[in-house]
Amino acid sequence: MKLIVFLGNPGLKYRRTRHNLGFMAADFYARKLAARWRNLDKFGAAIAEATVRNQTVRLLKPQKFYNLTGEVVQNLVKFYKLSPKDLLVVCDDLNLGFGVMRYRERGSDGGNNGLKSIIASLRTEDFARLRIGTGNALKAQIGDTDFVLSRFRRDEQAQLPEILATAAEIINQKLN
Numbered sequence: 001m002k003l004i005v006f007l008g009n010p011g012l013k014y015r016r017t018r019h020n021l022g023f024m025a026a027d028f029y030a031r032k033l034a035a036r037w038r039n040l041d042k043f044g045a046a047i048a049e050a051t052v053r054n055q056t057v058r059l060l061k062p063q064k065f066y067n068l069t070g071e072v073v074q075n076l077v078k079f080y081k082l083s084p085k086d087l088l089v090v091c092d093d094l095n096l097g098f099g100v101m102r103y104r105e106r107g108s109d110g111g112n113n114g115l116k117s118i119i120a121s122l123r124t125e126d127f128a129r130l131r132i133g134t135g136n137a138l139k140a141q142i143g144d145t146d147f148v149l150s151r152f153r154r155d156e157q158a159q160l161p162e163i164l165a166t167a168a169e170i171i172n173q174k175l176n
Helices: 018-033 066-079 113-122 138-142 144-148 154-174
Strands: 002-006 038-040 045-052 055-062 087-097 101-104 128-135
Touching (some): 002 018, 002 066, 018 055, 018 128, 018 144, 045 066, 055 066, 066 113, 087 101, 087 113, 087 154, 101 154, 128 154, 138 144
Parallel strands (some): 002 055, 087 128
Antiparallel strands (some): 038 045, 045 055, 101 128
């Protein structure tokens, strides 16, 4: 079984912000797999399940704020008796240009507080991650916090379906 963790912030206030690109990817991928979300309140998560190439895949949207996702991931890894190598974390990355994607089998948090929380909770960097770039020139003008909580420009919004489709393709390729 694989657990794909999509990072974002819960609540309508954050729904279409750059920091919720992971949640957008989760919803896109779940629709593609015809998987339905259900709440696991005891874990503080929304989860959907599907079968991809005869393998059970669980999609996870932690319902704690971005910087606190590690506890949710750790609890579900224990519950499902998974190894960190069974994880794929999908998140936004303000240091990558808009739409640029970077996949790694392991690595540091690279300044991403969601990854930092997961690394601290699991006590390892040995899990895959797919970073989806959100960066543009606005970041230098308003600072990182305001930038990740900002909404996409109209031209960026028009590109999101293609970016999300590419992310879904990469996820499918990486499921072994």
